Amino acid sequence: MSAPHRPRGGALRPFVRPRLYEQLVERLLDHIQAEGLKAGDRLPAERELAAQLAVSRASISQALVALEVQGVVDVRHGDGAVIRDVPPERQVLAALRARRDRLRDVIEAREALEVKLAGLAAERRTEDDLAAIDAALDEMARDIAGGGRGAAGDERFHAAVTAAGHSGLLARLMAEIAELIRESRVESLSQPGRPRESLDAHREVAAAIRDGDAVAAAAAMGEHIAAVSDVALLRDA
Template identity: 75%
Template sequence: MAPRRDTGRRSARLRPVSRPRLYEQLVERLLDYIHSERMKVGDRLPAERELATQLGVSRASVSQALVALEVQGVIDVRHGDGAVILDVSAERQIRAALRARRHRLREVIEAREALEVKLAALAAQRCTPEDIQAIDDALGLMAREIAQGERGLAGDEHFHAAVTAAAHSGLLAGLMAEIAELIRESRIESLAQPGRPEESLLAHRRVADAIRAGHAEAAATAMAAHIVAVSDTALLRED
């Protein structure tokens, strides 16, 4: 009688094959299109509606794929001008970066929770009239951007920078500077969500009101709630 094969150990080593997520498949298709059409820097991709029709998916799915390419610096999504090609780097590099993006986004959110909640509390305790003016200027900029149909990226960035400056903590400001580019990626990802720019502006105003009133605990609570809200992205909801 032939001896039994020990399949238990071999089976234990096997891992399920991960199926590419829809947005990843769409990114692949869009990269293939860019290269097959020999598109150059400054060229525009077809409109979202046209891409969705050709790919047979929803506009929301196309939008998520475009955001992924925007984060990697391949395109720039401009209000009223569509997706403009910024870079036509090697596809392999782009795809490798996209694979690491989900894990990196989670870590950036964790870092923001650790740093920005404390910064908001310190800002409420240490802010000067000039700091409050900088925060209000950032809120005004974001409101104008949203009113013009944009995402409010610059205003959002200026607001968080103003809160960081108002905390008057050189060490914490230095740590924020270290991860600034990664935060920018998460900001693009978040503000691309439908309705998110308006929600973020409202949350910023709550944080600003608490800082202006000198309420450290309320400022920390408002900032924590804001970061939780902006962390709800289509990319992470796919888990």
């Protein structure tokens, strides 16, 4: 009896369905091209886009964030999405998928570096370090209260914690991935309710650092990074 036929390795692979936000990014790029929109022009309001595409406003928001990170649009609070650049559609989608792949690596790096830095900050922080951390929290809180994402204050907070760790090597490693973290920060802080949640988590980290509790500071930072890593870009469709 002859052996049963087996497909060659890799010949049959699971069909990967595009995520919803990827489909919406394509539709928005198609709209920009079809309407001949250029830098400085404005996209329709999120509510209008959601109605036309028969999806939720949250889904539209996620797609706009994906375009924002790629530099295609500038999403302004209370002012809608303004076009910054109109690169080829294929280029945008390829960059989007590449960013999704490297985002997992960025999260792993943050877990390794920032958890350790938070613990060191609790042990080594100075009064100047604590003042810098508090100033970052205040900036983030003001921005969120005004309807913003708090991104600048968020970045300033993590930089202050890194500085408070007083580790030259870890600080240099953080600088190496700073731009990649900045991309993931925009993605994360655009999730509904995330800015306020991140601010509360930052305050827990800051309290542990102020108390000199290295274990609690590291644990709080670890929980924070795990929470902010829940982004649409990494979710299954």
